[in-house]
Amino acid sequence: MKTLIKNVRPYGEGEPTDVFIEDGVIAAIGENRDADETIDGDGAVLLPGLVDLHVHFREPGREDTETIVTGSQAAAAGGFTAVFTMANTNPVTDQPVIADSVWAKGQAAGLCDVHPVGSITQGLKGEALTEFGMMNRGDAGVRMFSDDGKCVTDPLLMRRAIEYAAGLDVLLAQHAEEHRLTEGAVAHEGENAARLGLRGWPRVAEESIVARDILLTRDYGGRLHICHASTAGTAELLRWAKSLGVNVSAEVTPHHLLLTDSVLDSYDGVFRVNPPLREESDTLALREALLDGTIDVIATDHAPHGSEDKCVEFDHAKPGMLGLETSLAIVSEIFVRSGLADWRFIARVMSERPAEIARLADQGRPIAVGEPANLTLVAEKDWTVDRGQLASKSENTPFNGMDFSHRVVATLLRGRVTSRDGQACAPANA
Known part of the structure; x- marks a missing residue:
């Protein structure tokens, strides 16, 4: 051809x-x-194909909200040629047979490379580690593990995961949330949540886990990736970690770069997300951290939900929003149209660096003769x-x-x- x-x-x-x-x-x-x-x-x-380290395609288990085929179609429409779909499916992607099935279905669709993410713990229960090695050696060649949607809160279990992952040179992606600080929380802990009568979600719930896992990675090696960074404090912790030479990377979502908790006045469940939309000071700090390389990449956290899970009271809405088809438009509006950055920057944070973090040899490549x-x-x-x-x-x-x-x-x-x-x-x- x-x-x-x-x-x-x-x-x-x-x-x-x-x-x-x-x-x-x-x-x-x-x-x-x-x-x-x-x-x-x-x-x-013309840019190298975009790479997203964090999506949810819901298959197996919730094919009524998204499938590998429809998710691939959304990815292609958004400019993506490779995505990583998280493990919180039903059943959980904690075995080679499930991961290999996701990979095979993505390859059969042929619209983008759908890389399954394996769970860190069996059944996302936070009790016992999965067999990283078996999934890594399977047909899918699983190279990233995450309990996204839940945090690995047990520090000893996280230490063991870091040591296991270091031996295989696979990536651990942490959903940073100390759940004992977020029980019942649905919105950023601040003036807006108090005014609206919504239970507040403090920054420290994220930052305490980020700090802990940076220290664990410092002492036990491996490669740590922080999912959906949302606070100015997380950006500062990442800046400190990188100054020490800790092998940590991080992502920020388009919605955390554009939206703030001011949109919650509508009580519309479409705005409920985990972690929650923060204040303008956090949004501006995240933009600056992305510009200076403290935060490495943009990832959409594409999270499809049916109307029955969103057209409800805000407290009962499931967290998550779509992202694949709007991400490039949002990022270019914030950075290119405003003059803050150029298209080389977009290529770096949405293609080249994600491919580098995930060790994808055929993605995020230069636009040059001989390249894919x-x-x-x-x-x-x-x-x-x-x-x-x-x-x-x-x-x-x-x-x-x-x-x-x-x-x-x-x-x-x-x-x-x-x-x-x-x-x-x-x-x-x-």
Whole structure:
């Protein structure tokens, strides 16, 4: 298969050029060759395919809200060529057979590489470790483990997990939440929660676990990844850890970069998320930490839910919101359109660094001859989010009705077009 992408600007730099792809690899740049398929970029930005270290595809167990196929379609529409789907499914991804099934279904769909994340503890119960080695050696080659949705609160168990993971050189991703400080909490502990009568979720619930796990990693080695950092204090702890040479990385979500707890006045369950939306001071600190590299990557924490779990009282709404199809638009609005950063920065935090952390050899690669053609094409294009038009099976986006100025107009996985003009293509096996 030969594909020619015409009139694109790699990393948003220089004059438009042509990129020729053959057999899934970039074969030439700046040459107009005969191709089986031609895409006219019309001056759009060309980026390496996006990589998301944190999504929820709900399969197995809640296929009514998302499946590996629909999640892959949402990922492709959002510009992603690789995602990591968390282990809190039913049954939990704590055995090789479950992880291998997720991987096989993702490969059969052929829209993005769906890497299963194995759970740290059996059944997410926080009592006994899973067999990291068996899952790592399986067909899925599981390279990340997390109890996301729950925190590994037992410090001795977390120490053992760090030691086990260090021996295999796999990544531990911690959902940092001291649950004894968050029982019944649904909103950031602050003036807004008090005014609205919502039980407050303190920053220290996150920061205490981040500090503990930094120290455990310092002393026992391994690679630690902090999921969905949400406070200024977490950013400071990460900055301190990196100054000591601790091998820790962290992610921040688009919603924690854009939204604050001021939106909770509506009591709309779509805004309930774990960790909660914080104050403006936290949002600004997280942006700065991402800009200076203290926080490494953006991850969506894409979390589909049905209306029965969101159209309820705020206290009873399940935490989580969609993210895959709006993330690039949000991040470009905050950083590129404002002039805070350029497209090289976007490539770093949404493609290159996530691939590096996950040790993906074929993702996040430079746009250069001989490299895999995992690519995302982004146009300057005004659009309005319409939850009914999203590829995801669910509609719980807090960004419904919001206007943005950049949109993914094409995604290619190993040279195959997986999305065009905001619409995901049919699965490869359809």
